[in-house]
Amino acid sequence: MHWADARQAARDAVKPLEAVELPLADALGMALASPVRALVALPGYDNSAMDGYAVAGTGPWTVVGAVRAGGVPHPSPLRPGTAVEIATGAPVPPGTRAVLPVEHAVHKGRRVAGTVPDGKHVRRRGEDCPEGRELLATATTVTAAGLGAAAQAGHDTLLVHRRPRVAVVVTGDELETSGRPRPGRVRDAIGPMLPGLLRAAGAEEHGLLCRSLPIRLQPRRKRVPTSRSAAARIRLLPVGLVTWLADRPDGLTAALTEGDADVVVVCGATSAGPADHLRGVLQALRADVRVNGVACRPGHPQLLAVLLDGRCVVGLPGNPFAALAAGLTLLAPLLATLGGHRVPAPLTARLTGPVTPHHQDTKLVAVTRSGSTATPTGHDRPGSLWGAALADALAVIPPEWDGGEAELLPLPS
Template identity: 35%
Template structure:
C-alpha cells in the first residue's frame, strides 16, 4: 500500500528517501522517522509498520496520522496469506485462471493434474457427405463442423472429427488401431438396423457396454462402453438434435468421473405442458422470471430447434406443470 513506513510513535520526521518495489533498500529508520514507500516494496530496516497515504497529513517537516488512524497498519507480512503445507485448492478443482494465479502467488512451480479428456467424434454412415453436391440418398454432415463447440462446453478437448464407413471391418478397425483419444463419440450405428454395427464391434473388441439403452427421448438408443485399454465409447444417435442432446447430457458425467471432479449441475423450473412415460431432453428458453419455457414444433433431424435456444432441460418421466429439471446451458 502506498504510504509511509514509520518507526516509533507519531508524529514522525519524513526522510528524503523513497523506498520502491523490486530491490533492496539501504534506508534505516530510527524511532520517530518516516519514509515514503511504494506498494510492493520491502519494509526498510527499523520500520514497524506502514500507514497509507490517505490516513496521513504530510508536510515538509512532519508526518501526522489523521484522527482515528494513529494505529493503522497496512503492512503485508510474510506468511499472512498462507503457510507451508496449506491446502489452496481441493483435489478435483478445475484448473481455472484463479487456480493458476494462486499457484504462482504461492511459488508452486508445478501441479499434478488430470485431463483434459480428449474426445474424438466419429461420424458413421455411408450416406454422410461433408462437401460437394449431394447425390440421391446422401445427407449433409450437419454435426461434424459444430460438435467441437459442444465438446468443449462439456469440459473436454475436441480432437479432429473423422468419418466411418458402415462396414464391419471399418468399425472393428476403429477400436483395434492406435488412438490418441480418451473418449470416442460415435454418431450413428447405435440402433438395431441393418447397417448398425457398433454394438457388435464393441463386443468383438472385448469392451463392456455399461449403459445399453436409456429410457429417454431423444437418445434412447445411446450407449456407453469401456474398451479393455480404458477408452470410453459413447454411442450417439444419428440424428443431429438427438446426437447433440445426448452428448451434452452424458459427456459431462464421463469427464467428471475420469477427472475425479465434483459434478456441477444446474437446476431450474420448467413449464411442462404434457407428461411422458420416459425422460425427455428438450430445448428451452429462459423467461424473465427465471423459469424456463419448452420449445415446440421441431424434430430431431436438424438443429433448427436450438437456434436462439438458451439450454437443454432434462424433464423427468411423468412430469407435468412447473417441474424442477436439470438445465444444460448451450454454448
C-alpha cells in the same frame, strides 16, 4: 436404463487417467491430481497496501527515507515520530504502526501529519495464506485465476490428470460433408458439433489412424489412399479430426480395434436398422456393454461399452439433436471422470414455458436461462439443432416432474 442411472453408469465405468506434470500455462482447464499448497507465505513479508508514508508512533512525523517496491528495504527500524515514504507493495520497516495514504498526508517541509488507525494499510506476512496451506484441492479444475494463485504461491508446474484422447467416427452413406446436400442426402451436422462438446468436457480430439484404413494427414485435408476398397469404406472430413465411415461393419471394427484413443465416439449405427452395425461389432469384439439404450427423448438409442483393453466406446444416435442430448447424457460425464474432474453441483431453474413430461421417459428440452428461470426455445425435434442453437442449456424433465425446478445441463459456448 433410467436417464440418471445412465449418467452414473458413465461415471462408474472409468477412473481418472494418469497424472502428468505440466507447466502452468499448459494446465489450464485440467483437473488437479494432487493439492496445490502454498510454497511461501502470502504475502511473503510485511508490506504496504497503499502509496503513502510508513509511520511509527504518533505524528507529525519526520520523513527519514523512501522505500520502493522491489527496492532496498529501509536499513533500520523506525523510531517513534519518524516515517518513510513508501510505495504499494514495498516492505514496511520494523516498528511501522500504520501507513498513512499519500492523499491523506499534510506536508510541512520534511514532516508529514495526518490521522491513521493502528495497523491500517499494512499487509502482514502470511495474513492471506500461511506457508503450507492448501490453496486448491485435488480434482479442482484449473482456471485462469487458479494458475495465477499457483504462480503466486511459488509453483512453476502442476500435477494434473491428462486430457482424454477422443476419436470421433460419423457413419452414414447418406451424409454430405460440405455444401448443399444433393437430393436424397443430408448435410452432416454432428461432425462439426462434437469437437466443441469434447473441448468443453476437457478432452482433446485424436485422429483415427488404422492400419487397415491408412490415412495420410496433409496440411489442410485428410485423404484416403488410392486403394478402391479402402476408399469405398471411408470418407473423411475436409478439415479436422472427425472420420466418416460408410455403413459397413469392417471399417467400424477397424476404428474400434486399431486406434489408440481413450474413447471412440461412434455417431449413427446405434439403432436396430439394417445399416446399424455398432452393437453387432461390439458383440463380436466381446465388449462389456454398460448402457444399452436410455429412457430419454431425444437420444434413446445411445450406448456405452468398454472394450477388452479398457478403452471406451460411446454410441450416439444419428439425429443431430438426439446426438447432442446423448453426448451430454453419457459422453460428458465419462470424459469428466477420465479427466479427474469432480462432479459439479446440479444447476436448476424454474421453467417459464409450458412443458409436458413424457409418461415414462426423461425429456431433454432446449432452454435459455435468465436468472433463476429458463424458457424453452422450441424447434427441438430430434433431427434439428435449431432450438439447441438458440439455447444455453437443456432442461431435464423426468416423467414425475411436477412443474417445479428442473435440472439444467449447460450447453458448451
